[in-house]
Amino acid sequence: SAVISQKPSRDICQRGTSLTIQCQVDSQVTMMFWYRQQPGQSLTLIATANQGSEATYESGFVIDKFPISRPNLTFSTLTVSNMSPEDSSIYLCSASPGAYMNTEAFFGQGTRLTVV
């Protein structure tokens, strides 16, 4: 199994500012993902963080708004840029040791973001 440390656990930010969320895995993993989850709702995939190359974004999410870094096989960051109240949500980092999603994914504890 993999243990994921995600920080910050929560933050309250002013609109127009940016927040960077960090995710550290205790072992090398092939795949890392960033999700957004509204309370009581499903997980929405923002992007797949690719090691050494640009992230792969899902429909509705763009690099300028959610820049992602993945410098190595154990670490990734997600930045929420130029925040607005609509960005208030829980952001989750996830990692999978396998090359494909046919193995279990592990999750960080999440970052609860409130934009005021």
Next chain:
Amino acid sequence: GQNIDQPTEMTATEGAIVQINCTYQTSGFNGLFWYQQHAGEAPTFLSYNVLDGLEEKGRFSSFLSRSKGYSYLLLKELQMKDSASYLCAASDSNYQLIWGAGTKLIIKP
């Protein structure tokens, strides 16, 4: 399109058995996952099915029928700590996870 359906909420009694159903429609299929998520916490893995049939793991079992696009999670001998949301997720042809909205399970004494 791709879709996962599961009930929004279920209520059961401590010590009883509950079955949470999940139906899926995906472009290709590479397995069905169940995760447990307590309020304010991250999802944790419960089970993975890629072949038809029942997989048993302690008090929890998961069933898959690929021809019907159907899965269920069976929880036996319910305990109060089982109160949580249960998320169903299907892996599509690109091995991307398609997530259901989750079923909130309420356990009553």
